[in-house]
Amino acid sequence: MLDIKEWKWEKVRPKDKSEHTLSCPYCNVKVRAVSDIRIFDADTGAIKYHIYKCPECYMPITIGLDGRVIPTSQFLPFEDIPYLPARIEKMYCECRKCFSNDCFYSVIMVARTMIMHVAADLGAASNLRFIEYINYLENQGYISRHSRTWVDKIRTLGNQYIHELDEATKQEAELAIVFIMHLLIDVYKLPEMAK
Numbered sequence: 001m002l003d004i005k006e007w008k009w010e011k012v013r014p015k016d017k018s019e020h021t022l023s024c025p026y027c028n029v030k031v032r033a034v035s036d037i038r039i040f041d042a043d044t045g046a047i048k049y050h051i052y053k054c055p056e057c058y059m060p061i062t063i064g065l066d067g068r069v070i071p072t073s074q075f076l077p078f079e080d081i082p083y084l085p086a087r088i089e090k091m092y093c094e095c096r097k098c099f100s101n102d103c104f105y106s107v108i109m110v111a112r113t114m115i116m117h118v119a120a121d122l123g124a125a126s127n128l129r130f131i132e133y134i135n136y137l138e139n140q141g142y143i144s145r146h147s148r149t150w151v152d153k154i155r156t157l158g159n160q161y162i163h164e165l166d167e168a169t170k171q172e173a174e175l176a177i178v179f180i181m182h183l184l185i186d187v188y189k190l191p192e193m194a195k
C-alpha cells in the first residue's frame, strides 16, 4: 500500500522567519525573500520546505532542504538573438532550456546539431560529416581560425559522449552554447543590423 505521509503547513513565528537572497525565478530580480510559511512532516516534525514571498512580484518561491529553488528560473539563460530562421530559433531555445534544466549532455548535442543546420542554411551540402560542416563554415569565413580550437573542442566532446556514456559537465555545455550564440550573432544578427 502506498504510504502517504501527512505534511502540514504552518505560519512561522516572527523570530523563526528565514531569509534568503536569490534571483526570483518569476521576475528575475535579485531579492532578499522572507519565508513565514513552512511545510513539515506531521510525524517527525522535520521541516521539508520553506515558502518565500518575492518582495518584487509577490510570487511564491519554494526552497527545500537541498537548497534548490522551485520553480527553476522562468527566464532562459544566454542572449535572445533576433533574425533567426524559425527552425534555428526553436533549436537555440531548446538548447537554452536544456541548460537551465541541467541537461548538459543535451545542450552539447543540440549545439552540435545546430552547427550542422546553420552550415546547411548557409549553403553546405546535406549529408556531410560533422567535421565537413565545420570546415565549410571555416572556409566560407563564418568561423575564424581563432575560434576553430573552440569548435574542435565541441566536436571532440560530442564524439566522446557518443561513444561513452558519461556525464557532460556544466562548463562543457557552457562552452558549446556560448560558441553557438556567437555563431548565430555573427551569421544572423549582425548582417541584419548593418542593413
Ligand SMILES: [Zn+2]
Binding pocket: 024, 025, 026, 027, 028, 029, 054, 055, 056, 057, 058, 059
Ligand atoms: Zn519576483
